[in-house]
Amino acid sequence: MDEFWAKLSEGGETRPCGWLKDKFGLSWQIVPSVLEKMIHDPDSAKSERVMATLMDMKKIDIRSLERAYEGSN
Numbered sequence: 001m002d003e004f005w006a007k008l009s010e011g012g013e014t015r016p017c018g019w020l021k022d023k024f025g026l027s028w029q030i031v032p033s034v035l036e037k038m039i040h041d042p043d044s045a046k047s048e049r050v051m052a053t054l055m056d057m058k059k060i061d062i063r064s065l066e067r068a069y070e071g072s073n
Contacts, residue, residue, distance in 0.1 A: 005030050005059050018060040032062050038069045046071070 008030070011023030019029045038050040046069050053068035054060065 001030055001032055001060070001062070014058045016056075016058055017054055018057065020058075030060065032060060032065075034062065035060070035065065038065060041069070 005020070008022045008028050009020045012021045012025075014020045015027075017029070018031055019027060021027050035050070035054075039047045039054075041047045041050075049068040049071065050065055053064055057064070
């Protein structure tokens with residue numbers, strides 16, 4: 001994920017929630033596969049914490065999402 005982010009954002013610009021624009025103006029979102037499980041968890045408190053954490057990120061940090069999912073800061 002870090003490698004894709006670095007290469008695609010080079011010469012472009014980063015955006016919130018894992019979005020970026022490459023140097024050609026194409027938009028990309030680099031998303032870890034674990035995110036889908038977290039945001040679709042039947043425990044709405046878990047998914048809400050993950051979404052709130054995600055909204056404060058540019059490049060997605062899996063460890064921060066895992067901490068939010070587990071309810072630890």
